[in-house]
Amino acid sequence: xxxxxxxxxxxxxxxxxxxxxxxxxxxxxxxxxxxxxxxxxxxxxxxxxxxxxxxxxxxxxxxxxxxxxxxxxxxxxxxxxxxxxxxxxxxxxxxxxxxxxxxxxxxxxxxxxxxxxxxxxxxxxxxxxxxxxxxxxxxxxxxxxxxxxxxxxxxxxxxxxxxxxxxxxxxxxxxxxxxxxxxxxxxxxxxxxxxxxxxxxxxxxxxxx
Amino acid sequence: xxxxxxxxxxxxxxxxxxxxxxxxxxxxxxxxxxxxxxxxxxxxxxxxxxxxxxxxxxxxxxxxxxxxxxxxxxxxxxxxxxxxxxxxxxxxxxxxxxxxxxxxxxxxxxxxxxxxxxxxxxxxxxxxxxxxxxxxxxxxxxxxxxxxxxxxxxxxxxxxxxxxxxxxxxxxxxxxxxxxxxxxxxxxxxxxxxxxxxxxxxxxxxxxxxxxxxxxxxxxxxxxxxxxxxxxxxxxxxxxxxxxxxxxxxxxxxxxxxxxxxxxxxxxxxxxxxxxxxxxxxxxxxxxxxxxxxx
Numbered sequence: 001x002x003x004x005x006x007x008x009x010x011x012x013x014x015x016x017x018x019x020x021x022x023x024x025x026x027x028x029x030x031x032x033x034x035x036x037x038x039x040x041x042x043x044x045x046x047x048x049x050x051x052x053x054x055x056x057x058x059x060x061x062x063x064x065x066x067x068x069x070x071x072x073x074x075x076x077x078x079x080x081x082x083x084x085x086x087x088x089x090x091x092x093x094x095x096x097x098x099x100x101x102x103x104x105x106x107x108x109x110x111x112x113x114x115x116x117x118x119x120x121x122x123x124x125x126x127x128x129x130x131x132x133x134x135x136x137x138x139x140x141x142x143x144x145x146x147x148x149x150x151x152x153x154x155x156x157x158x159x160x161x162x163x164x165x166x167x168x169x170x171x172x173x174x175x176x177x178x179x180x181x182x183x184x185x186x187x188x189x190x191x192x193x194x195x196x197x198x199x200x201x202x203x204x205x206x207x208x209x
Numbered sequence: 210x211x212x213x214x215x216x217x218x219x220x221x222x223x224x225x226x227x228x229x230x231x232x233x234x235x236x237x238x239x240x241x242x243x244x245x246x247x248x249x250x251x252x253x254x255x256x257x258x259x260x261x262x263x264x265x266x267x268x269x270x271x272x273x274x275x276x277x278x279x280x281x282x283x284x285x286x287x288x289x290x291x292x293x294x295x296x297x298x299x300x301x302x303x304x305x306x307x308x309x310x311x312x313x314x315x316x317x318x319x320x321x322x323x324x325x326x327x328x329x330x331x332x333x334x335x336x337x338x339x340x341x342x343x344x345x346x347x348x349x350x351x352x353x354x355x356x357x358x359x360x361x362x363x364x365x366x367x368x369x370x371x372x373x374x375x376x377x378x379x380x381x382x383x384x385x386x387x388x389x390x391x392x393x394x395x396x397x398x399x400x401x402x403x404x405x406x407x408x409x410x411x412x413x414x415x416x417x418x419x420x421x422x423x424x425x426x427x428x429x430x431x432x433x434x435x436x437x438x439x440x441x442x443x444x445x446x447x448x449x450x451x452x453x454x455x456x457x458x459x460x461x462x463x464x465x466x467x468x469x470x471x472x473x474x475x476x477x478x479x480x481x482x483x484x485x486x487x488x489x490x491x492x493x494x495x496x497x498x499x500x501x502x503x504x
Contacts, residue, residue, distance in 0.1 A: 100346070102346065102370065104345070104346035104347050104348075105346070105347070105348060105349040106340060106344065106346035106348030106370075106385075107370060107372060108372045108373075108374070108384075109372070112373070115375070132258060133255040133256075133259060136254050136258060137252065137255040138251075139247050139248075139251075140246070140247025140250070140251030140255075141248075142248075143246075143248030144249075144251055147248065154222070158218070158219060158222055161218065162213045162219065165213040166213045169213055169214040170214060171214035172214075172498035172499065173499045176498060176499030176503060177499060
């Protein structure tokens, strides 16, 4: 177990986590250590930007009691790390919603300011929705690319295995034919030995008659 | 050329692919959506987010329109009652100016006028869902209160603020008209005109200017009803427009993300046929070899 609750891989006592660039394990590690953290970073950036912008807008108004508005969201952590996970509404009493722009209970002027955040630059130089759409596009495009690459690699692997099997695969027909060939050769060789033996036999018995 | 003597792994891979195709086609048919996850079509997924955003906003505008409609109807009917009451007061005023009436008659008319004055006060304090409609944005307390220190006997406690409500992209309409503009506008104060008429009735003098100023107040309040009529017409037109926009957005959503059912069904049939054919082929591959003929 390493930093941040992440598992590390050891060979004996050596940490080899960073020396696993490929394979299933390599893919999982790359996703865990670089893919997902980047996406988390983007979500944090969006959540922090949105919460800060809405808080600013909210503080510019007045609540139902005529008091200046406070934070609408719990302020995101400095630097934004973990902002998406920690995003939560700071007020629980609806009368603390700063809808009024002048402190009168019937005014709705600040709602326009709050809803204008929709068209404000809040994260990465973009409006909240554009930024979010970019994240979704990125995830979708990465997944689609990876799936296509996986399909292609599987086809290549299959073709290579076919080629290898075509050269080195065991064909029972071939083996049977070879066996017949070797058997015939063996029989022929045995016949030669018998013939030579017969000849020697005849030669040895030449003087007897 | 020597061929791969063991085709089984290839056939298994092919089966796997056709089964994946079957699953994808089934998913599209059962959800009715071509884009079930961002990777199905990243560009369409990003566009769908924008589409959902605009759909949500359209629904909010329609909600805002529905909520101001009730408020406007209440306000309009209150104004209409005010106009009727003023008309009655005007009739009484002209009657009272008739020199043949006795003091008793005029006192009776003054009493009836006072009743109308009270009715006007109550109408000017009309509320909708607990909020006083004619108090500007100080909607938490009655807009008008009795106050004998002012000439008309009625004091305005509201303010001059106007709320606007967004009912379209960059399209805002005023959601209220403060009582200061409707009932006690400088030179057209209906409470003052009423008070003057009551006094004329009691003192039997100054009828003509009192009746004239009441007539003016009557004309003025009648004219103010145009605001509500206009805004309600605008709201109606905008409602119709938003309904069309909603339909277009949902059509656009269909174009972007809906499944082509015919295509999905034909892919489903094709992939199932392919699966069946592959399975049949696997079953029929001859297991005989040369060994089977060596006896």
